[in-house]
Amino acid sequence: MSSAPADVKPNEAHAGFRSHWKSVQFRLAHIGLSEAQRFLLLALLIGVFSGILVVLFHITIDLVTWTSLGALTGRFRFARLASPAIGAVIACFVVRKVFPRAKGSGVNQTKMAIYTSDGYVSSSTIAGKFIACAISIGSGNSLGPEDPSLQMGAGVASRLGRIFNLPRSSMRLIAPVGAAAGIAAAFNTPITGVLFVLEEVLADWSATAVGSIVLAAVSAVVTMRAFLGNAPLFRIPSFELANASELLVYLLIGVVGGALSALFITVIELCKKHIDKLPHWREYALPAAAGFLTGVVGLWFPEVMGAGYDAINSALHGQFNWDMLLYLGLAKIVVTVLCFSAETPGGMFAPALFIGAMIGGALGGMTHRIWPFGAAAEAYMLVGMGTFFAGVFRAPITSIFMVFEVSASYVIILPVMIANTAAYLISRRLHELAFFKMLAQLEGVNLPSAEEKRNFQPLRVENAMKRATSHITPEAGMRLYPDEPLDAALRLLSLQESVQVISRMRPDDVLGTVTLEDVHRAYGITDCQRSGFGAK
Amino acid sequence: MTGAISSSYKRERLSLGQQHYADGQALERQGQMEAALDQYREALLFVPDQQDYRLSLGIALLKAGHLDEAQAHLQQLAQEDPTNGRINLALAQVALKRKKTSEAIESYQRAVYEYWPPEAVPERRRARWELVSLLHAAGRRNDEVAELLQLYSSSPNDPAERANIGFLLVKAGAMSEAAQIFRNIELNFPQNSFGHRGLGEVNFANGDYVAARHEFQHALRVSPNDHDAQAALTLTNAVIDLDPVLPNISYQERLRRSQRLLSRTVNEMNQCLLEKVPTPVAQHQLDSARDLLARPHASEEDYSLALQRTAAQVWQNRSSFCPASVPPNRAIDLAIGRISNE
Known part of the structure; x- marks a missing residue:
């Protein structure tokens, strides 16, 4: 951008810039690329810009931390008490008064943008998220930068999509691409970024934008690494699993992690329900109180302040005994519940990893005292991290790959699979809703989730068809396979009265037929209802 | 712009890391280990890639006895730089503190055979010395001899250190290698008593007490204040005086020595009787020995052999009879050993 010459009036300079910008937009939109090529190019750009944004976000958080918790706390120990409270109030002011669209952790807001406004995330959301979360996390509130990074990535994608004049249908696809780039750069883990977006944000593994999501995640991580x-994320010393019986300990970690994550969701749900009933003053008073209490806890356990990655790294290097790990895990649960329920801007990923790591390490340490032949403590921490993540966010595949990716250790896969599955199943049993689903419901929004899809058993043609009792001669025309969704039958039945269902192995073998009436029966629609529909 | 911001951010991290590291080193020098550890940890949080910081932290943790944490940091370093001698040495010291001898030996071996910067030669030699003492304690004689020979091949021109290697080789049973080293010392440092004393030790260990006495005497001529040589000569003389199988001595002399040996052995047992009541078997053996000593002797040809045999039996029982607080007489022990070998 060139500055306006001195003799040009400000209004004229502004108009000149706008016309220049329009021509850039026009050229970008008409550079002679096909839709798919433009989409991939855009994914690449989204990755780069999201990566840069996450780098700046990361740096800003650190700068705030060094100023508030470093320099100030160095001079006045009790600055630790005030720092999170002041940070929370400023961040809440930024969100409520300046950038009201930047509310929330970021994941549900991105999902809402995808499902309700064709992926539109305003530029002010990016700015608001950046400023508010950098202040709140940097000043020591127990929240993480990943969920905001995800939303900022989606915001970057949305902005670039608008510059490229993408059609409405593509705009909806481009937001998850940015979300994957944002979270991949924040975690420094491309696979986790991709999987989380597919599993949690899109809740759709067959997404057409998978290629772009992967490309954006990779380019975001490459960009982030180029700068930082x-x-x-974690430096993990080498370790190996001692023997197969150790898997029982991992199973125990999974069970405890699952139960604890369900309890965590329940407590946040209860807190939020009660807080919502409080009058208007809560908007600043509660974040300030939560920040102050975080500071109080931080006087004894400074590790729980902020995202907590440094503490996880220290724990992974054996700095803490099992009892200290337990205290840290429990203290982090308390301060995270306080900060998140008070609606202090920030995400939940980092605290979840912290809690999981500490509880896993504590359990591993405890079992080591009884049975000293187990694996190193870091293995238990990694597994604990995965269990809590799986239990809270109900993204079991992401949780497995995340642990694998951050540890770069294949030996951890088997324990992680066992523990995460146990945690996922137990958490689901104890609390029906996943964390983000629960938050959405509290806000009165119904967003799709991968878990719902996993539970959903779609009706298939075989559920409706009348099986052939004798041999049926195959007819020319449209046919169905028994495993196809019943919707496919409906489409064909609008063209012909009945459709033959054939075997995939032997196309000449007609297994049965299906009619509209059969489909209705399978869907449970009665004659009365059918006539009602007809009347409408 | 992002590049400039991130560069300045990285510089700031580096500078903060350096500051904490320097503070940590200062505190460590003052002996404030826990405070030093906190500074090292802080330094590492700012510059996690800095191997020197992590190594300093690992070594400081080892000194402060935080073995789990030290091991975690050192293992990570070893993972990143497996050929670094210093890292492997620190890992070996951790394993040693944990009493994991075989793991410690492996790490020490990696340490001494891997890379060390040129200025760290003395450190590497110290590591090899630690390995030698560990191998000795673990009873791995062949490995110990190999390491001692390596030490000798790179040893400075210092007769004391070379002689030390030679004495350790004698202890490890590598007599010919030790003899060669002492001969070289004798040749290159004729005014030093180490060569002769060492050769005396080799001869003594080989059972050639007369040759040993000769070398010890030579060592004392070169260095009259060599107390070790003096002590060794005294012991050698005592063994020679007692040794009933010494070559080229008359029958009467052999008989006289055999009598003296049995008499000394019985006296040693009597000392133990002051502290412990003998078992019936031990008492019977002592009575038999006393009878044998009192018997007229000139007429019996194999009397000398009977005395030696009895002395050997009494001495053998001594170890199970006498408490550990009464150490065995080394000269008698060696003389009995000579009889057994004969």
Whole structure:
């Protein structure tokens, strides 16, 4: 952008810039690429810009931390008490008064954008999220930068989509691409970024934008590493599993992690329900109180303040005994519940990983005292991290790959699979709703989730068809396979009265026929209802 | 712009890391280990890639006895740089503190055979010395000899250190290698008593007490204040005086020595009787020995052999009879050993 010459009036300079910008937009929109090519190019750009944004976000959080918790706390120990409270109030002011669209953790807001406004995320959301979350997390509130990064990535994608004048249908696809880029850069883990978006944000593995999502996630991580280096999120010393009986300990970690994650969701749900009933003053008073209490806890356990990645790294290097790990895990649960329920801006991923790691490490340490031949403590922490993530967010595949990706250790896969599955099943049993689903319901929004889809058993042609009792001669025309969804039958039945169902192995073998009446019966629609529909 | 911001951010991290590291080193020098550890940890949080910081933290943790944490950091370093001698040495020291001898030996071996910067040669030699003492304690004689020979091949021109290697080789049973080293010392440092004393030790260990006495005497001529040589000579003389199988001695002399040996052995047992009541078997053996000593002797040809045999039996029982607080007489022990070998 060139500055306006001195003799040009400000209004003229602004108009000149706008016309220049329009021509850039026009050229970008008409550079002679096909729709798919433009989409891939855009994914690449989204990755790069999201990566840059996450880098700046990361740096800003650190700068705030160094100022508030570093320099100030160095001079005045009790600055630790005030820092999170002041940070929370400023962040809440930014969100409520300046950037009201930047409310929430970021995941549900991105999903809402995808499902309700064709992926539109305003630029002010990016700015608001950036400023508010950098202040709140940097000043020591127990929240994480990943969910905001996800939404900021979606915002970048939405902005670029608008610059490229993408059609409405593509705009809806481009937001998850940015979300994947944002979370991949925040975690420094491309696979986790892709999987989380497919599993949780889109809740659809057959998404047409998978290629673009992968491309954006990779380019975001590459960009992030180009600026901040190749350092992984966690530096994990090598370890190996001692023997097969150890899997029982991992199962125990899974069971406890699952129960604890369900309890965590329940407590946040209860807190939020009660807080919503409080009068208007709560908007600033509660974040300030939560921040203050975080500071109080931080006087004894400074590790629980902020995202907590440094503490996880220290724990992974054996700095804490099992009892200290337990205290840290429990303290983090308390302060995270306080900060999140008070609606202090920030995400939930980092605290979930912290809690899981500490509880897993504590359980591993406890079992080590009884049975000293187990694996190293870091293995238990990694598994714990995965269990809590799986239990809270109900994204079991992401949780497995996340642990694998951050540890770069294949030996951990088997324990993680066992523990995460146990945690996922137990958490689901104890609390029906996943964390983000629960939050959406509290806000009165119904968003699709992968878990719902997993539970949903779609009706298939075989559920409706009348099986052939004798040999039926195959007829020319449209046919169905028994495993096809019943919707497919409906489409064909609008063209012909009945459709033959044939075997995939032997196309000449007619297994039965299906009619509109059969489909209605399978759907449970009565004659009365049918006539009602007809009347309408 | 992002590049400029991130560069300045990285510089700031680096500078904060350096500051904490320097503070940590200062505190460590003052002996404030826990405070130093906190500073090292802080330094590492700012610059997690800095191997020196992590190694300093690992070593400081080892010194402070935080073995789990030290091991975690050192293992990570070893993972990133498996050929680093210093890292492997620190890992070996952790394993040693944990009493995991075989793991410690492996790490020490990796440490001494892997990369060390040129200025760290003395450190590497110290590591090899630690390995030698560990191998000795673990009873791995062949490995110990190999390491001692390596130490000798790179040893400085210092007769004391070379002699030390030679004495350890004698202890490890590598007599010919030790003899070669002492001969070289004798040749290159004729004014030093180590060569002769060492050769005396080799001869003594080989059972050639007369040659050993000769070397010890030579060592004392070169260095009259060599107390070790003096002590060794005294012991050698005592063994020679007692040794009934010494070559080229007369029958009468052999008989006299055999009598003296049995008499000394019985006296040693009597000392133990002051502290412990003998078992019936031990009492019977002592009575038999006393009878044998009192018997007229000139007429019996194999009397000398009977005395030696009895002395050997009494001495053998001594170890199970006498308490550990009464150490065995080394000269008698060696003389009995000579009889057994004969």
